[in-house]
Amino acid sequence: LLDVVDAVSYLHNHPKGPVIHGDLKGVTNHCALQNNILIDLGEKRLIARVTDFGLAHIMESTLQDGMTTTSTAFQGNSRWMAFERMLPSEYGLxxxxxxSKAxxxxxxxxxxxxxxxxxxxxxxxSDIEAMVAVVQRQNPERPTDHCRDLDDLRWNLMLQAWSDIREERPSLMEVQHDIAESLRLERLLLVCDI
Structure with missing residues (x-):
């Protein structure tokens, strides 16, 4: 997870201006060819790589009226898509x-x-039902079965990130901190178990 956050952070802090990926998602319809996070097995450890920049754009310089322009328009998969990307006019966009970064x-x-x-x-x-849920500003339900890696802290961070108010979402730095802290705690627990 941290590799993916680091990759998105690199994009958002690109020297020529922030690059917005615009289509982050995992495997769709169980088809690995549609996945844009790949695992590199050639290193000493597994490394996640972000790919598929077909919908990415560089935020262009701010215009005199304070608006920014971008190189592409609305596209992506609604299951992952931010609410404001589905109906931008409802957000005054x-x-x-x-x-955006958010x-x-x-x-x-x-x-x-x-x-x-x-x-x-x-x-x-179905994809249509998922699209309707996103248009209605619904979020995925938390699984009722035990999911060790999805504790209350991480679930609450997800809910905050899925806020329909962009300004209330955590920054990428906050997400990085959460993931890094979780990894540190997992390593500590592994050492204690030995």
């Missing part, structure tokens, strides 16, 4: 402005939901 954080946490639970967001719903 143009389609291009709906893609929408990447939203979609990143939907992806983490999938990774940690092994289920698509809105598992058990």
């Amino acid at each position: 143009r389609q291009a402005a709906a893609k 929408s990447d954080v939203f979609e990143l946490m939907r992806t983490f939901f999938q990774i940690l639970t092994g289920r698509l967001p809105f598992h058990g719903k």
